[in-house]
Amino acid sequence: MKQFQPGDIIEVKLQNGFGYLQVTHNHPAYPEVVRALPGRHNKRPGDIAKLAAEKTAFTCMLPLFSVIEKGTLAGEKIGSTKIPSADSTFPTFRTPIRDKQGNVVYWWFWDGEGLRYDAEPDASTDGMPMREITTADTLIEKLSAA
Template structure:
């Protein structure tokens, strides 16, 4: 049974080559929180070098489960410290839609979750664009999203 811990750098095979993620957090009720590492990737780079790459996006994905089920081919490259700016559990967002005439269309407000508590905002600013959604990303979508260009 595969288990990833914070700091683990994982190489993921995609249809267009390898991509890399770093596990940043484990939560008892959700799968791993990972940050996708931005390329370009140096051939033969070690975990410490890869950990210094910029973050493309943050997501919750069932990476270990996908490896165990054979849904994705991945290998552990090593472990390196999570960057200081990402050590706190990330904030995730979820839109709550208004129901109008039987349809859910407009956002009534946003819920924000920090791993422990929920808060909300009815009119957040543009910084909301940088907050990842509070949803578990499918492995198929994850592989498509991290695939090198």
């Protein structure tokens, strides 16, 4: 499976400008893990490293190389830069486990290697990304709102 590499910066064409992603991790069983860089831009920023040093808007997994190669997402690699230390560790993703009525019974947490669960996680887990493969359409919606 072809993938972009950690540190790669990808420019994504949005309806009214551009959004930017940085690949943070590759996992042998999943597509690229990416962090969205903040803001929607009318033109390519002059200093990509400065943009990449800013706080992450959101993190997700998606087959980025594949959706760009197939034309599902309009984007291109524009460079590569250092991943900020806050994003250098593989992120912990969360998954709700629901009962038949749809209520969350507990949460699974996956750190790229192992799983753990918690029936009553504290608020610190609320900002963790969901363990799901994001679609190109969902990515565009989230980037447009970032």
